Amino acid sequence: MTTIEKTTDEVLGLAAAHFKVPREQLSPDDDFFKKLRINSLQALDLLTRLEQHFHIELPDYELQGVSDFRTLAERIQSRL
Amino acid sequence: MKSFAGKTLSWRTADGVIELTLDRAPCNEIGSATLGELEQFAGALDSLARDSHALVISSARNEGFCAGADLRELYRGLQDLRPAARLAGVRDFLERIHGVMNTLDAAPITTIAAVHGVTFGGGFELALACDLIVADKMTRFCFPELRLGLIPGFGGIPRLKRDLGNAAVRDLLLTGRSINATKGQSLGLVSQVTGEGDALRVARATAVQLGKFDRETAIVAKRFIKPIPREELRREIDIFCELFMRPAVEAGLRKFVESTDALPYLP
Numbered sequence: 001m002t003t004i005e006k007t008t009d010e011v012l013g014l015a016a017a018h019f020k021v022p023r024e025q026l027s028p029d030d031d032f033f034k035k036l037r038i039n040s041l042q043a044l045d046l047l048t049r050l051e052q053h054f055h056i057e058l059p060d061y062e063l064q065g066v067s068d069f070r071t072l073a074e075r076i077q078s079r080l
Numbered sequence: 081m082k083s084f085a086g087k088t089l090s091w092r093t094a095d096g097v098i099e100l101t102l103d104r105a106p107c108n109e110i111g112s113a114t115l116g117e118l119e120q121f122a123g124a125l126d127s128l129a130r131d132s133h134a135l136v137i138s139s140a141r142n143e144g145f146c147a148g149a150d151l152r153e154l155y156r157g158l159q160d161l162r163p164a165a166r167l168a169g170v171r172d173f174l175e176r177i178h179g180v181m182n183t184l185d186a187a188p189i190t191t192i193a194a195v196h197g198v199t200f201g202g203g204f205e206l207a208l209a210c211d212l213i214v215a216d217k218m219t220r221f222c223f224p225e226l227r228l229g230l231i232p233g234f235g236g237i238p239r240l241k242r243d244l245g246n247a248a249v250r251d252l253l254l255t256g257r258s259i260n261a262t263k264g265q266s267l268g269l270v271s272q273v274t275g276e277g278d279a280l281r282v283a284r285a286t287a288v289q290l291g292k293f294d295r296e297t298a299i300v301a302k303r304f305i306k307p308i309p310r311e312e313l314r315r316e317i318d319i320f321c322e323l324f325m326r327p328a329v330e331a332g333l334r335k336f337v338e339s340t341d342a343l344p345y346l347p
Binding site for chain 1: 220256257
């Protein structure tokens with residue numbers, strides 16, 4: 001079973017790689033909209049990539065009020 | 081007209097395949113300009129189809145296939161109108177877009193929607209009017225209308241019911257959530273899932289395959305297996321118009337218009 005720490009790390013790595021932000025500039029408590037400078041369309045793109053990477057289905061309403069990587073990782077973890 | 085280049089879309093024919101390409105910033109939102117040009121295409125389709133065996137519809141926008149109705153134009157258009165005029169305007173738009181969708185649905189030619197990215201609301205409905213959906217793996221399908229106090233109004237509910245089991249239809253409509261292409265394929269919605277950026281290429285390859293078969297047989301087969309739910313489509317317009325006059329809808333539209341985000345109703 002993947003740990004939440006590993007999941008969080010993978011989320012940060014995937015986000016950094018796709019949105020071309022240095023991985024070391026991202027931390028779990030960062031607001032991913034602000035840090036990645038993305039809008040809702042790009043957030044959907046990230047959601048799809050995360051679903052594919054973790055082989056899960058993550059309804060977008062699960063992300064209601066979620067804007068930091070840590071909580072996003074927790075939502076993913078609950079589906080693993 | 082074998083080819084056309086308009087403000088919101090273009091079409092051309094080559095080697096027996098009609099290609100309709102949507103191209104209106106930011107994501108092919110369907111407003112009056114797009115509707116007008118779609119009507120032109122629908123009017124030309126019978127003539128185009130005589131020398132063709134397939135139609136491929138795709139988008140030139142990076143953001144996706146189509147984000148649905150142009151809600152900003154809709155909201156602006158409603159201002160300064162009395163309720164009766166608002167309702168008449170909405171009903172007129174719906175009947176016109178239904179005319180386009182019904183023409184596509186019944187086209188005497190196999191139709192393929194090559195989709196990617198955001199395929200929401202009216203965009204999803206446009207894809208559903210086609211015989212096959214080829215989806216790039218980054219596609220997301222969604223009917224977000226309930227988030228705005230509405231139901232899909234471009235024929236989506238009857239067509240979705242035609243294609244999917246009722247449980248899947250309830251899930252999509254009542255939660256308003258978006259699903260990815262893989263989920264879409266598992267539901268039976270998507271014919272093929274492709275690599276990122278590859279939907280149009282695969283759709284074109286599929287169109288070549290379609291050209292190997294007798295065209296008249298394909299048309300007969302399509303009419304036999306794909307009924308058009310005309311009564312339900314008319315009922316959908318009525319229900320949409322009833323809902324549209326509720327204050328919650330104007331409030332939802334105003335919130336949408338006042339936001340600077342592309343899809344402010346998410347998640």
